[in-house]
Each structure stands twice: as structure tokens, then as C-alpha cells.
Amino acid sequence: MKEIKETLSENERKRLTSTIKNNCSDKNKVEYITKVEDFISGGEYIIICFTDRDNAHFPPFPLTFSKGKVFKGMEINKRYSLKELQIEL
DSSP states (O other), X not given: OOOOOOSSOHHHHHHHHHHHHHHOSOGGGEXXXXXXXXXXXXXXXXXXXXXXXXXXXXXXXXXXXXXTTSSXXXXXXXXXXXXXXXXXX
């Protein structure tokens, strides 16, 4: 039987869930979530794209994570749904 690797750790999922809840109470307004590489700092950050307003950055702009240290299961520039990341609001 093939083992299914989770995209997010439980801690990462909790952090993103909290960020989404602080920015939007309606899960249907989350269009997608993506991990982006910042070419200036060399770090990475998460963008949560909403259907009806500006995006949310995690960590807050202009901060970034060290490259490859957290959210390691997410691919750069891939658009993930809440379902794919197993995030329930």
C-alpha cells in the first residue's frame, strides 16, 4: 500500500487556518493558497487569495520564511484549495 504524504503538518495547518480566520470568516471566499519564492530576500511566503478582496500574506509582508524550512510539502507557485490542504474553517 502506498503511503500518502500530507502536504501540511498539523502545526502548519493550524497556522494557516488561524490566518484565514483572521482575514475572512467565509471559507467560500478563499480562492486558493500558494507558496511563493521572494527573489530579493531568498525566502518564501504564503499568499491566501480571496475572491472578493486583497490577498493575505503569511507571514505578514514583508517578512518571509527561510527557504525550505517550513511548508516543505507545498510546491512553489502551485495553487491549492482548502480541501487539498485539509483546512476546515
